[in-house]
Amino acid sequence: MARPRTATKPHVCIVCGKQAKERCPPCWDAGVVTGFCSRDHQKLVWFGHRDVCGANANPCMPPPLHAQEIKWAEVSTPSPKQLKWSLDMLARPDFRKHSPDAARDCLFRVRAVVDETLISPEQVSVSHPSCILARWNAIFSQLGEDGDIQEDDLPHELYHHLQVLATLVYLGRKPVSHRPKAFKTEFVVDVVKRTLELLAPIHTPGESTKLFKALRTMVKSVVNLQGEIGRREDGMTGRVEVYQIGGR
Numbered sequence: 001m002a003r004p005r006t007a008t009k010p011h012v013c014i015v016c017g018k019q020a021k022e023r024c025p026p027c028w029d030a031g032v033v034t035g036f037c038s039r040d041h042q043k044l045v046w047f048g049h050r051d052v053c054g055a056n057a058n059p060c061m062p063p064p065l066h067a068q069e070i071k072w073a074e075v076s077t078p079s080p081k082q083l084k085w086s087l088d089m090l091a092r093p094d095f096r097k098h099s100p101d102a103a104r105d106c107l108f109r110v111r112a113v114v115d116e117t118l119i120s121p122e123q124v125s126v127s128h129p130s131c132i133l134a135r136w137n138a139i140f141s142q143l144g145e146d147g148d149i150q151e152d153d154l155p156h157e158l159y160h161h162l163q164v165l166a167t168l169v170y171l172g173r174k175p176v177s178h179r180p181k182a183f184k185t186e187f188v189v190d191v192v193k194r195t196l197e198l199l200a201p202i203h204t205p206g207e208s209t210k211l212f213k214a215l216r217t218m219v220k221s222v223v224n225l226q227g228e229i230g231r232r233e234d235g236m237t238g239r240v241e242v243y244q245i246g247g248r
């Protein structure tokens, strides 16, 4: 696959936004630049990034459902028919390769249902950043339906940013003593800002509040965001500030 051309903007760390010194090699080989300022930040989100790295990076495609997820999906679904259709499609050998967008929709649908129905502690082990991403995808679909963003044009880098955000939120939900040392709540805010920049070209002016509220909801278990989305000539600008550290 073609290697990415040099971007006009210097590459930034997908975690903290500082200048990137390292690139994830498997992503680079797949034609995607996933920059990191340091090994520390690469390690910090590897747990989630590995799901969409290398062969899964371009187009960004979350990993197949694992056996336990399929089991939960089969017993927990509120609309068995629709989910069964998705599971059948995903089970087809070449479906992911031939219809990546449809496969991603199916994956997101099944995972979101699985994640929503996880209630007891032993079930929580099934949840992971890709499950969080699946639920967020439902939020983005809703924004698309509402006309807030043009959902058909979601840039595929968006999923990489959201996967990092989901990983940070996953880590941030842990008690402070259990979080990795390199974790900082500011990273969550930073990824939100870069997500807003990415959404600027496909965002409907005047609908900023809904988009900001959606992002705020997505990260509220870790951080309370306050801010607003403005517009410049070259796109959307996010003034996002942390005013209270939340979390459990």
Ligand SMILES: [Zn+2]
Pocket (backbone or CB within 6 Å): 013, 014, 015, 016, 017, 018, 036, 037, 038, 041
């Ligand atoms: Zn960094």
Ligand SMILES: [Zn+2]
Pocket (backbone or CB within 6 Å): 024, 025, 026, 027, 028, 034, 049, 052, 053, 054, 057
């Ligand atoms: Zn990678």
